Amino acid sequence: MKNIVILISGRGSNMEAVVRAARSEGWPARVAAVISNKPDAAGLAFAQAHGIATAVVPSKEFPDRASFDAALQREIDRFAPDLVVLAGFMRILTAPFVAHYEGRMLNIHPSLLPAHPGLDTHRKCLEAGEGEHGATVHFVTAELDHGPMVAQARVPVLPGDTEATLAARVLLEEHKLYPYAVRLFVEDRLSIEQGDVRIAQPA
Numbered sequence: 001m002k003n004i005v006i007l008i009s010g011r012g013s014n015m016e017a018v019v020r021a022a023r024s025e026g027w028p029a030r031v032a033a034v035i036s037n038k039p040d041a042a043g044l045a046f047a048q049a050h051g052i053a054t055a056v057v058p059s060k061e062f063p064d065r066a067s068f069d070a071a072l073q074r075e076i077d078r079f080a081p082d083l084v085v086l087a088g089f090m091r092i093l094t095a096p097f098v099a100h101y102e103g104r105m106l107n108i109h110p111s112l113l114p115a116h117p118g119l120d121t122h123r124k125c126l127e128a129g130e131g132e133h134g135a136t137v138h139f140v141t142a143e144l145d146h147g148p149m150v151a152q153a154r155v156p157v158l159p160g161d162t163e164a165t166l167a168a169r170v171l172l173e174e175h176k177l178y179p180y181a182v183r184l185f186v187e188d189r190l191s192i193e194q195g196d197v198r199i200a201q202p203a
């Protein structure tokens with residue numbers, strides 16, 4: 001049984017999708033804890049209501065990124081994670097923290113990487129006049145939104161789209177894509193070869 005620790009900063013709908021899939025699909029894994037850097041993250045209530053341990057490491061109360069990341073790492077490691085899942089986690093992580101979880105930390109980013117790393121991806125997509133947008137699950141490396149890619153989901157940009165309508169269309173796909181990708185990890189089907197992710201056939 002693998003232990004998954006999920007990091008959130010807000011709503012937590014991707015966390016919810018992973019928790020529901022792990023349970024309903026009988027994964028060889030359990031969500032051991034949900035940890036937020038924001039005390040008021042809405043997703044904490046869902047986790048508590050579903051009997052999952054929660055913790056808050058309030059980033060605002062730390063003087064610098066290094067001390068926050070050290071405290072976060074201590075909290076995460078209490079749950080002996082095989083996998084750390086960033087789900088709408090909004091703090092850039094330092095290189096030593098990322099190195100500690102190398103090959104066992106995933107993020108979902110709301111763009112078709114390598115397009116639009118960083119923040120405000122829906123606005124950037126609309127401003128560029130692109131016909132397509134989406135989401136990417138990738139392994140986390142020190143360079144923001146640049147780690148090896150596991151899977152992508154694509155959506156069309158439609159006439160009249162606003163940031164909100166486009167974000168909602170992408171989010172629906174995220175809720176299918178992230179459970180799919182996390183499941184590949186817990187089934188030991190992911191490997192990284194020369195910087196590219198390989199997906200093995202089911203056993």
Ligand code: NHR
Nearest residue numbers: 089090091092093108109118140141142143144145146
């Ligand atoms: N850290 C590293 N080292 N590498 C990645 O790939 C990371 C990461 C931390 C978070 C998620 C990410 C995304 O998918 C993620 C990937 C936050 C910011 C950001 O600028 C950018 C990208 C992502 C998450 N955060 C501001 C900061 O100064 C704070 C913004 C806020 O609090 O609202 O940390 O997009």
Ligand code: GAR
Nearest residue numbers: 010011012013014087088108109110
């Ligand atoms: C999701 O769209 C996720 O891809 C994005 O924030 C939303 C979180 O929603 N993540 C980032 O922008 C990371 N910087 P959720 O809290 O409901 O899962």
